Amino acid sequence: MSRYNPKELEAKWQKKWQSDKTFQVDLEKAEKPFYNLMMFPYPSGEGLHVGHVYAFGGSDTFGHFKKMQGYDVFEPMGFDSFGIHSENYAIKIGKHPRELIEETTKYFKEEQLDKLGALFDWSKSVTTSEASYYKWTQWLFIQLFKAGLAVRKKSSVDWCPSCLTVLADEQVIAGKCERCGTEVIQKELEQWFFKITDYAQRLLDNLEKIDWSETTKTMQRNWIGRSEGAEIIFKLRDVPGQEDDKHSVTVYTTRPDTIFGATFLVISPETVKSWLDIGFLAKDEVKKYVDESLNKTEVSRLAEGKDKTGVDTEIKAVHPLTGELLSVWVADYVLGSYGTGAIMAVPGHDQRDYDFAKKFGLPIVEVISGGDVKKEAWQGEGKLVNSEKFNGQSVEEAKINLSKYIEEKNSGSKKVNFHLRDWLVSRQRYWGPPIPMIYCESCAKDKKGEQEGMSGWYSVPEKDLPVELPYVEDYQPRGSGVSPLASVPSFLSVKCPGCGKDAKRETDVSDTFLDSSWYFLRYPSVGDDEVAFEPEVTKKWLPVNQYIGGNEHAVLHLLYTRFITMALSDLKLINFEEPFDKFRAHGLIIYKGAKMSKSRGNVVNPNEYMQAYGADTLKMYLLFIGPYELGGEFDDRAITGVYRFLNRVWTLVEGLEEVKESNKELETKLNSLIKKVSDDLENLRFNTAIAALMEFLNLVYKHQSNLSREIVLNYLKLLAPFAPFISEELWEKLGEKGSIHQQSWPEVGKVVEETSWQIVVQVNGKFRGKVEVAKDSSEDQVSQEAQKIPSVEKDLQDKQISNKVWVKGKLINFVAD
């Protein structure tokens, strides 16, 4: 008899599986491909934490299960090693990111990932900061540029004063930088954008077709933020320094039904700025207000909350239906970046407009009945009033009829708007793939360029890829609006691909999210230096069958991957629009009541637990905590429960004595266990599957004397996906040939086919018990069975109730006469 020694046996099998290539798949020859993907980590200095073990453990357990079901499971792993995260850490500890990444990836792989017993195929791994990978990231950029989907635009963008770079809309959370929490400020800059907004409707529509966590889909829907409404044109009067009737302003509204309640217009500071730029005159007060609000951070604009500010521009606007003259105000509660940057204010039916009107003494008109507009804006349902011939219509009717009417009067049209903004991909940082573009001043003067409307700009010829990121010592961000690469002359100067004269490279690098937006496409083609993704193997393995990761990426990574995939599909480079057939978000593992984070100092390091209990126990414990999609609280005491369980399995199998006749009850139970574990695994319900395995073991301990080898072998197979090491060791100890992970998953026998029904028995509405009856039993037979319940028998004698029954569905009910 030996003791269960996880440390020793896990090291043994890790080595053996590696040398035997037990888990490797031949991508070309595979017959039943299953692409099992999990989100790759960025290699931080702290190493893998328990949350990773949870995420990867669940996904990999599923992978093992699929493998035993006969699929050729491809389960790659890699590193998202470019990006501000890694760079900031490198700066902090004073080590060059390139050297740092080499160390951290090695540590991640050898000290942590390798020890999990996962199916990872390291022969197909990617590290996004390696030239062999980012060559193709750059290639991807060029494809988008050539398709007109990568453009340079000057606009007001979010700038993080701490990270010293611009950020994408998705990377700004409530006015703060997603990474460092610093308040972002607005800067007017020319930057590279990907036109994800062109795909807004498709990104929304396709959500119906994919099997993703509902929570994730909802978040994407909200982010895309489709709204239906109308654009309405208001002619302007009394514009200082301009002739009458020459100018107009277009507003966006989702409530065209309230147009008769529009009592003034509000224009965003950004829009008014553009008016001033084209020669509108305005009093100093207006100019001052515009300047001030454009310099405010998003946060301080928000912090002022409902206390509205604004200035009357003294311009007048003509109401398109009544002809009335309305005053035009500038106020920062209207955003320049949404809709048309201007609104018609309907204070009677919009709380923000109401607050504004109250503050500045502007008129409030009720046009929808149902509320009390003297007290507050009424935003509910009702009938139209004060709306001429539309009076009496419902909001729903009026929306349709008024949009139509406005359109007939040439004063506007229906319009769909999206919250989604174009993806800003430039970063003024060092640690990323250089954007593979060249700017030629000479061509710019001649209005020449590779793409229309982008004179001076050329993509780097594909044969010159990759544009290597030069190794420089001084990689600190500058804050000057350009990346550190701008001060590397050898990098900067290049010949123009258009005219051959001296030109300059783009010095910004691209967003990390571009690196990760396509890595899953690369995995199967790793090693191929001719193409980004080899057509045959891509066709065979993609789209990904199942993807698992954290929901914090619902509107970042997961939206970008969908956009990139859709764009590549349109370019005929791949033949599918959606990257992941199935996506499931796992929950968060919390510790001491809070999300694990360095700043809170409550990060659980998996290494010590792996040392003490082994990877099998740690992983299985994490999966046992609760439903996979909910996560849960890590409790260092509770982990012993799983450890005890594995020890009990060990003891049982070690001491197994052959018996010829096996216990019938156990056989039946095993069958339902197989069904239970299979169903649960299929649906990622690891916690209940593990509970069922424990329950069975408890039962086995009571029937130990007549436990058959057959049952034990099957049981080990069911355990194998959860605890790959111990099950392999015991498989070997029992003298079985080959790896347990290459065995086929146990089949559910016929015994558990449902042949009986459970029927609930009540007497005069009171519960008396349940009976099992054959499915084809007659009413009388059911009644006979039910009467065998002692209390029913008693009732029949004592209370003299009749034995008449009625059977309704699964209910049998005895009633008094």
Place this chain on the structure above:
RNA sequence: GGGCAAGUGGCGGAACUGGUAUACGCGUAGGUCUCAAAAACCUAUGGUGGCAACACCUUGAGGGUUCGACCCCCUCCUUGCCCACCA
């Protein structure tokens, strides 16, 4: 303010398409083994009353539908996550 998810023992959590709660695990108590302890194994463990058989109560709160509700409907409260002056 909007959206999403969730509220079940001392704790993490089970409960099939509504079928008569608290699976599994932790913790706790008692026992076996031991000189002793740990480990392991066995037993008990929602609450209240009772020596007891047993009775009554219990899935955030309150209503409703149903023979029957943790599950469905309505109102409210709490927590977590996401978004947020998006017209």
